[in-house]
Amino acid sequence: MREPKPYWRDVPLELRKQIEEKMVSSIRMATRVFGGYGPTATFRIFLEDGRTLIAKGAGQGSIAENWRVLPLEEAMYRDVTAINPISPRYFGSVSVDGWHLLLLEDLRNAKKVPPWSEAVALQAMRDIAAFHVRGLSEDGKVEAMAGKGVTDNWLNIKNNIDERNYFLGLFHENRNKAEAWLDAVIDTLIPIEGELMRPDQPWGLIHKDIRSDNLRFRNGNLVLFDWALACRGPLIFDVGFFFPSIEGEGGPIAERLLPEYKNEMASHGLEFPVFAEQSVAVATAGFFATRAGKPPIPLLPRLRYIQRLQLGPALRWSSNLLGLPTPPTLNFI
Template identity: 25%
Template sequence: MSSDDHPPATGSRIPWHEVHPKVRAAVEEFLGEPVAEAVTQPGGFSPAAAVRVRTTGGRRAFVKAVGPEPNADSVRIYRSELRIAAALPAHVPAPRLLTGFELDGWVTLVFEDVEGRHPAMPWRRDELDRVLAAVAEMSAALTPAPIDAPGIEEVFGGPFTGWRRLLDEDTGGLDPWILRHLGELAELESGWARAAAGDSLVHADLRADNILLSGERVYVVDWPWACRAAPWFDRVALLPSVGMQGGPAPHELFTDGDPAVTAVVAALTGYFVRQSRQPGPPGLPTLRAFQRAQGVVALDWLKRRTGWA
């Protein structure tokens, strides 16, 4: 896939005026003034409001809010993000949570407004190197995990069973290499949780749309999937999206031949490949295409790491 035709990371954003009136009123009460301007931010996979607001007195904040429609699972995800964001220590390179609450089935988070932008697409090598350095620094700072977070198997134990599920599903249209090695892939995948276990706090969902560049700083946003894992997990999980968004291929950026990493790459690849074959969830029109594109890159990486003919 060329750097110009990768699918965007976008959901169906809810504009500020369509957020539940009681939620808008509660945000304005917290900020102390009416909202005079609300600018929707398009990036990210969520059918929710993601709005930079400015009050009549000039106070700024970034507001995320989601209700049970059109995708009730988003409420659970935002509830998890609220719990994690409230617990993150100050040294984590993430925007500071100002307040959060649940009201009439909606979950709302109000963050400090960070002046920044996502990395340029296609990836520029200088920005990629800056992000990878920041991820390494973040991993070191978050080892051991500074907050109580679930282990990675608890968070991804269900999703990371793609190859094993495909053993019992229609395999039409799959890459011939997959068909030749599906049993071996399922066995390799089965060891991913043991391979990925660790005591680092990881973001676990790193992509360009979850990264902000602000001056000399790199911020990591959207932490609902944070968990304890091996310190290299965030870098490994980021690389398929880097490759599909015009950056270097994963094997050029991660050369450690550790078999534990190969098991995790197998699980990631199986997840992307199988998920991309499922019906699209409500409110997330580009998700399956995005997963499919990551799966293409991850599969090439997996072929190289296994060395299977």
Template identity: 25%
Template sequence: MASVPDGVRSTSPAALGERLERALGQPVREWVEPDTGLSAAARYSVTLGDRSRVFVKAATDEQTERWLRTEYLALQHVPERFVPGVLAWLDEPGCFPVLVVEDLRRAHWPASHQGVDWRAGDIDRVLTTVSDLSRVQAPPGFVPSRQGPAHWPAFVREGPDRDAFLDLGLCSAAWLTDAAHLLVKAEASLDDSGDRLVHGDLRSDNICIDAERVVFVDWSTASRGHAEHDLAHLLPTLHLEGGPVPFDVLPAGRGWAAAGCASLARRVLDERALPPWLARVFVRLIAIDLSWAASCLGLPRPDGIDWQAI
């Protein structure tokens, strides 16, 4: 293969080929773009000369470069049983960095563009592994988890934001008025600080089951924060996909539930360019979070449309 000149930052297979062969000491035989990933980073499942496979993730711009460097830092510190093994880190001057890890194509991936397929026992194993991960301390250099602004005050105050929230159909105006003080207080009570390792984007398409271990991928937003962070953010999506009711797992999660509901509502109402299918998923998650918050706060069940009917 032709060499990649300094300053050329392409991440096409042709440009990556020699870098990989030089790092791994084998010729590259085949490139396959997997059904995974939402960022602009380039991803390939690569077959090598000895017929083994590796997974390649390459930055394509400054943002994905920052994310990839965070991911590489995380993979160096997270206990091996939680993550794919690192095989190479390519970081030559003038080129975007490239991360090479073990290929987990043969593992069971519960989520893909074709839908979600949790097998019996999978969700329980994931929840146990998330609990184990929550005991891991974050390494030095990890930034604190970002805690967003409070949104409930605007949603319960008379005005266009309240009207827009009610238009989602998840509760009546009377229910929202009665719940307003507790929802505002619950959101304000959330403290996401801590010294635990936080994945930051745990969802079913970033999880696979490889034989006896549960593996978490895409650590590009890893940070330092509260031990409950990953669990609290994962529970609503798991419930959407057939998992337990969030309240049954985290009955004291009023802050997580209230904040999650309000932040997603803010996105749905503000981001007009959201694809309709994604906006619908978000509204279903808002409904799950609102019901979770109500249970934690001893409020009546929200009297609007149930998430399963959305």
């Protein structure tokens, strides 16, 4: 099932004219582009001069969240130079009443993942580390990350019977084993999850939403898009929340990738305390644990599937890292 995105025929003529003026070429045709999980207006535009570009933003059918984050993403492309080597080229934006689109480099010929190879995943770690180092000088241009919804998920599962049942319902025939596992570990997980936002670890500019549908590899190097959630936060958050996506899609596990990232950061004098690694692993698992089992969201039809895909690896990583009992297998379907 796909998200309900607007068609090119819905785009006002005035907006099309603005695109042509900005790109100094007539538009030959345009098609909808799918990716991500929401009803963002996204088009691939074919210009008469042979170039293509991506127009993405908010328009007909866009939800309030699209409109809220769009100015934040535009400000990243416009004002933060640290993202330039790791983001699509930005050509500007166009708008009319009810529509606002960002014009970006088309990465259709860049490498997609999955499939993941170890070499590609390790390159991603090095490129994220390089971005984090560059971003240290510009983290004052973004808001600080909020902990709510990230550091309190295991606590919510313990205190809220509905949250607990949503999580346990993912295990179906293994529910009794999952309940025993949860009762055995949750009091260990709660305080560790709460340490994620501690200031005594490397903080800086983070993307905050790195996953396979938000990236490509251009000439062998990582390119990230969808910068709407970028903020100042614990640097390890970017890779910690990325690992379950890679493992869930058949790529290397966190234990193979995190050392590569840490080594790159250490070469720039940035070291991560033990609590930082543990807390991001536990917080990542808690984030997906409180979401993957909930009812589908009509405008985001694929979201729960992706969250289930990432929950299993996140539970495995956090349990292994802390030496906790192995969680039972969840029902993925």
